[in-house]
Amino acid sequence: MRTILVCAVLMALSANSMAQGTPPAQVEVRFDHPEKFRDASLNSPGYERGADDYVMKTLDQYLQTLGQRYLQPGQHLVVNIRDIDLAGRYEPWHRGANDVRFMREITWPSIDLNYTLSQPGQPDRQAQERVSDKMYLSRPGRASHGSDRLYAEKAMLGDWFRQRFAAQPAS
Template identity: 30%
Template sequence: MDNLYWKGEIMKKLLLAALALSLSSTAVFAGEAKVSFAKLDNFTDIKAGHEQKERFRERLTEEFTSVFAGFAAKLPEGYQLEIDITDIDLAGDIRPGMTIHYDQIRWMKEIDWPRIQFTYALKNAQQEVVASGKEELRDMDYLRRVRIPSGKTSFEFEEKMLQDWFKHQVVSGAFPSQDAKTLTATK
């Protein structure tokens, strides 16, 4: 009985070690993202439709941070992408009086395109800035574009703009990437 107990304990430790190694090996090949937001009250349009204002803002910051973290995961080991989001104008508009079951709805029209402003700095493993800039992304044709929502965020139009920006950075050579060959092939 003691022999079976020790074999079971050894197996548990081996499985935990293998799991820890597999988890750490995926993180070793990824960069890191640090995302900050300017004062949200000054943003052009981050109005909540059917959610409490504070909960909506919390979800918005979490989801945008997640998008940039996904980009950083495609960077080589040791790289750090620092993003400071200074303004967001979400696609569509919340119109007074436009409600369904007492919830305001976001009305999508061609004239209410998404826009996001941010500054970025990409640092290599030695903490040297290898790329930096100020961006103002906008998609005036957002309702006509083919898009496949990732399911990672509820801000699909804004996420698509950011994906296109990151892809352009990699293809142009401004950002190194583990999938540069894949992105170049789909150019």
Template identity: 30%
Template sequence: MASLRLTPLLVAATLALGACASTRGTDMLAADAPRALPDDGRVAVAWTDPAGFTELRRSANRYDAARGPWLTDLAQHLRKRAEAALPANERLELTIVDIDRAGDYEPWHGVALHDTRIMRDIYPPRMTVQFRRLDADGKVVAEGERKLSDPSYLMGIQPLNDSDPLRYEKRMIDSWVRREFADSTAAR
């Protein structure tokens, strides 16, 4: 008789989990997942197929690595910081080629920690970005590829928002934008 009472509960739990798993926009590998931020503003941000990102190819928990809005969150942060540093008459086109987030999953810790990202010095955040910087006439001012990394991410000053799961990647982006556009901000 107890199994009859549990059956509706199990059905409800299964449906709830199924609904969470099929929520649109949470799986960056889905065929209909976006590959760029909407083009509005002076900074365009796109990305290559995330299936090729180091974060997903080498992850010990590929399922967790592919879930959530972390890619679009990083792209939006990149756009926001670049727009603030870019001179008013310029445009920037960015393409994220690769991302390896700070930390990694270590499944050998057991089931209790299989979906927990472990932070160690050997797992620094890394990102590869291609860019084209255009002046007001559309002429290329600068272009290239940058390999961003923060090997001492655990030793730096801790960000104010230490509950942000992307704090190390965002700090790495902020550092790159400051270096890349130092001439632009100094000219203002």
């Protein structure tokens, strides 16, 4: 009975918030000239520039997920990604490993971006940043995400997003 009462109260609060017209949080991700990105393709070993659709779609979806988790209702975040350098490098001199990205201490991921966070009644917050993770090989849990080809980039973006946009507890 208590569970039903709690659910009813939560649904009423949610409906009240929606009735007041507070739009949900939104994240808009843009890729600025992806054909010029340093290293954003998992499908073209070598030194070709550019981003592939898989990388862009995966990072877009991940940033959307982070927005749902950390942004407040009514906030609108526009992230403009200007360059991507994925973790690791292809090393074509390794025989039979043309499609393998070798992860080394000197091949950390980085993403150049700028963002604008808008929310009702407050001035826009804007910044330009290079997000990178030089310690990506030392992250806990890295081995358990072995099948995720963009684990390092997602972990890096997750840390960055939480630091910039997660609601700070009241002091």
